[in-house]
Amino acid sequence: MVIEAPYYHQTDQESEVFLQTFQNRMPLLLKxxxxxxKSRFVEYMAHATGQRLITISCHEETSSTDLIGRFIIKGAETVWIDGPLTTAVREGAILYLDEVAEARPDVIVAIHSLTDHRRELFIDKLGETVKAHENFMLIASFNPGYQRGFKELKPSTRQRFVALSFGYPTSKIETEILVNETGVKQDIAKKLVAIGGKIRNLTELGLTETVSTRLLVDAAKLIQSGLPKRLACHVAIVEPLSDDAQTIESMKDLVDLMI
Structure with missing residues (x-):
């Protein structure tokens, strides 16, 4: 069975950076x-390189034990089960730590020896050091603007990675993405992109997060499947961005004027 490549529209030289980083056995940080x-790019490049991809969506309870592995009781025996990080290190897969800054600090400690010349993982509970397979690659992502000052990566950690910055694409490319992802008509895609651009520029709304391409894709999918355009924008774009009634009403008014 041929697996279709994930759709990804390259906006810079990120693919070349990825390939050179992979060839040089270096870790990669996506900001x-x-x-x-960010995640779609990793999926696209894993497919392009033919590598197995193991993705971990990090959160405040993600610990090094979750990644490295643990002993479990199986019948009358206690057996060791490799975690996703150990599996990737042994087998030579791409390990993607999505939103790594959300994880507990011991996760960063666990991956330190994989992000320098050693490229090895120490499994404390086994007393074993595992040398990374030559095709192993560590990729991490984080959002620098989210809860600034609370969820930042230390400079000593950031400097262990080659880093790529991601932003929202130009309106032309974003329109192409919506059409390719959802099949929505181009004129509707252009209106959705215009709405996204307008809200992104309204800094006075005080939004923690602004309109992502993902939200625009969600709205386009709902429209393409038959939901009225304004309602689709209200539930897929406006409501996920805020719980403040006045802010929501302002954005709804803007949407109604533009679509």
């Missing part, structure tokens, strides 16, 4: 706002 294409 950018929510829904700007």
């Amino acid at each position: 950018g706002p929510t829904g700007s294409g």
